[in-house]
Each structure stands twice: as structure tokens, then as C-alpha cells.
Amino acid sequence: AGPIGIVAAMPGEIDALLGAMRSQRAVESHIIGQREFYSGELFGRRCVVVLAGIGKVAAAITATTMLLTFNPSALVFVGVAGGIAHDIAVGDVVVADTVLQHDLDASPLFPRFEVPMLGVSRFASSPVLSDALAAAAKRFLGGIGNGRLHRGLVISGDQFVASAGHVRTLRDDLPDAIAVEMEGAAIGQVCDAFDRPFAVLRIISDAADGEAGNDFPRFLEDYASGYSLGIVREFLSG
Numbered sequence: 485a486g487p488i489g490i491v492a493a494m495p496g497e498i499d500a501l502l503g504a505m506r507s508q509r510a511v512e513s514h515i516i517g518q519r520e521f522y523s524g525e526l527f528g529r530r531c532v533v534v535l536a537g538i539g540k541v542a543a544a545i546t547a548t549t550m551l552l553t554f555n556p557s558a559l560v561f562v563g564v565a566g567g568i569a570h571d572i573a574v575g576d577v578v579v580a581d582t583v584l585q586h587d588l589d590a591s592p593l594f595p596r597f598e599v600p601m602l603g604v605s606r607f608a609s610s611p612v613l614s615d616a617l618a619a620a621a622k623r624f625l626g627g628i629g630n631g632r633l634h635r636g637l638v639i640s641g642d643q644f645v646a647s648a649g650h651v652r653t654l655r656d657d658l659p660d661a662i663a664v665e666m667e668g669a670a671i672g673q674v675c676d677a678f679d680r681p682f683a684v685l686r687i688i689s690d691a692a693d694g695e696a697g698n699d700f701p702r703f704l705e706d707y708a709s710g711y712s713l714g715i716v717r718e719f720l721s722g
């Protein structure tokens with residue numbers, strides 16, 4: 485089997501994972517398509533770790549390059565998201581069962597949200613990987629004594645959502661969406677094209693409302709890297 489591909493959204497997360505990787509064994513680095521891929525061993529498993537950059541195109545470039553160059557057996561995306569379900573709070577963790585591009589609309593040629601010519605709007609993550617990630621997140625959250633785990637639809641778009649009005653629109657259009665971010669559904673579409681299993685784990689950094697512009701950087705600075713490292717450690721060693 486190939487390595488596990490780990491795609492992170494933010495430099496802080498990559499740094500924490502790389503620090504852990506370096507302390508365990510030599511790490512090789514390859515720059516391809518302006519991205520630096522780090523391959524080595526992390527908590528006893530062969531992994532390739534990369535920083536994707538922000539947005540669906542950046543994620544698609546990264547995922548495609550990862551799949552074609554390193555032939556990973558699966559891709560796991562770890563990052564933060566805005567919570568949009570009513571019962572979700574900052575510090576909760578979301579594992580996607582399905583992902584969808586909420587800014588994709590080629591109507592009237594194709595139904596809204598449907599990927600043209602593919603005939604689907606939602607990509608399903610790997611149940612096995614997602615169950616393992618969810619279990620890892622539960623162990624981590626149990627350890628810190630804070631936060632709940634949610635499973636469901638995670639939606640992606642090339643927009644930072646930062647108003648209550650925008651959240652209401654998303655809820656009206658996609659009532660079962662639980663969190664919004666900017667990369668997961670691109671990873672889903674790439675992995676569908678290459679028939680490779682994927683999973684998306686997101687820590688809730690903000691409520692995608694008028695406070696998101698403050699909450700997001702604060703969460704990143706204080707918590708994101710500790711959460712990602714802690715959950716990835718539970719996932720890889722569990």
C-alpha cells in the first residue's frame with residue numbers, strides 16, 4: 485500500500501505535523517507545482533504531508549499532484565471550518581460524510597450544485613477512513629474535555645463566509661450542511677476522478693457570521709495546530 489496523503493490548509497498545521505515527522509525520522513522534501521511535499525514517517529505510518537493553499541483550485545492542484553506523484557492509498561484533509569448547523573460550536577470537530585461545492589451553479593444547463601457532465605453534486609468520503617478519523621477526534625476531544633464530534637455534509641466554495649445573512653442563505657439552500665470551508669469538495673472531486681478514498685476533518689473555528697473575521701484568526705493562532713496534530717496523532721497511531 486502507498487503512503488497516507490495528508491493535506492493541511494494552514495501553515496501552522498503543516499509546521500506542527502512536520503515537527504512531529506522530523507523528530508521521528510528523516511523527511512524528504514519535493515517541490516512540485518509550487519508546493520512542498522514532505523514524505524516520511526509520522527506516528528509509525530508512511531505519510532506525505534503538504535500545504536494546499538486556500539480555495540478549490542489550490543486544493544485540486546495539490547490533490548492531483550499528490551495522487552500522481554506519490555500514489556497515496558488515501559487522502560486526508562485536515563483544517564478548520566465555519567459551523568453552520570444550529571447545534572455546532574467553536575471547538576467542535578466535523579468529519580464529512582459527503583462534500584459539495586456550494587458556489588457551483590451551471591443552471592439552467594445543469595441542476596444547481598451539480599458538477600457538469602458528472603451528474604453528481606455530492607462526493608462521498610470513505611466510510612472506513614471517516615469512521616477512523618471520527619474515532620480519533622472523539623478520543624482527542626475526550627482527552628481535552630471539550631467539544632463534540634459531528635458527521636454530515638460539508639460544503640466548499642471560493643468564499644470566506646462571514647455574515648449571518650450568508651449563513652441563512654446556505655441553510656435555506658442546503659439544510660443538511662453542517663460546516664462551510666473552501667477546499668473539501670475539490671479534494672472530493674479529484675479523488676472521485678482518480679478513484680481514491682478520501683476523508684475531510686474540520687475543526688470549527690467560527691460560526692461563519694459577522695464575528696468570523698475575528699474568530700477565525702484567533703482560533704488559528706491559539707488552537708488549530710494543537711487540535712490537528714492531536715487528532716492526526718490519534719488517527720495514525722489508533
Ligand code: ADE
Nearest residue numbers: 564565566644645665692
Ligand atoms: N474556514 C473557516 N471558517 C470559514 C468560513 N467562515 N468560511 C469559509 N471557510 C472557512
